[in-house]
Amino acid sequence: MSEPGSLLRSLSGKPAARNFHTFVINEIGVGIVSGRFAVGSILPSDAEMMATFGVSRTVLREALRTLEAKGMVEARPKVGTRVSQKSRWNLFDQQVLAWHFEAELDADFIAGLFDIRASLEGRAADLASRRRTAEQVRLLKYWLHQMELAEDDAESHALAGLEVHRIIADASGNPLLRSSIGLVELTLALVAVAGHDVEKRRAARATLTADSHTLVAAIEAGDAPTAVDKMSAIIAFGLSRVLSVRRAAAARE
Known part of the structure; x- marks a missing residue:
């Protein structure tokens, strides 16, 4: 949901056209904002997420890099990808705001x-x-x-x-x-x-x-x-x- 109006168009429940990259970003982004992936927690391993979302390692890593640019996650060597504190999230980012619609x-x-x-x-x-x-x-x-x-x-x-x-x-x-x-x-x-x-x-x-x-x-x-x-x-x-x-x-x- 990055184009203006895409959130509002989703209100009817009609599935939007999407590619694997945006699908993974949205799934993880909504999971973070909703608390399914808690602040401070380590995301599942690459292998687990590749299996869950049915995507390649390249697609997954690109999605995680996008989320890191939005301040949502931080990759740490030998630790994994950690969910960042909310104070680091870019709350003016259109996708990050749209993900809040799915949260309480x-x-x-x-x-x-x-x-x-x-x-x-x-x-x-x-x-x-x-x-x-x-x-x-x-x-x-x-x-x-x-x-x-x-x-x-x-x-x-x-x-x-x-x-x-x-x-x-x-x-x-x-x-x-x-x-x-x-x-x-x-x-x-x-x-x-x-x-x-x-x-x-x-x-x-x-x-x-x-x-x-x-x-x-x-x-x-x-x-x-x-x-x-x-x-x-x-x-x-x-x-x-x-x-x-x-x-x-x-x-x-």
């Missing part, structure tokens, strides 16, 4: 995700209001229309929403803000799957669509304060939705 996230981590997103996207909305082009406004309106059409389809709605936020980041003119798209995608996925009540999920999508219209209108008008406020409101709504559903689920247990 605590409320503090979720709040942290939305907090960082608010800081970055608030600035993106501010800059986009000042720097947007006519073509970017046209694209924003196109994806708003796709959000409207997809209000009965959580995956399509979230993908259209991701495009809105991606274009706003592009319109900011700051390439570093564009790199936050993995963070945005993870939070959108968490909102998309929050709760089991069909009507409440549909109502949440309708709220996000309406607020996104206001956000885009403010950007088109060059109204930076309103754009920043509405971006903050969209993100706060998503966080409230995710945490309220979690609290309700915990109360039923």
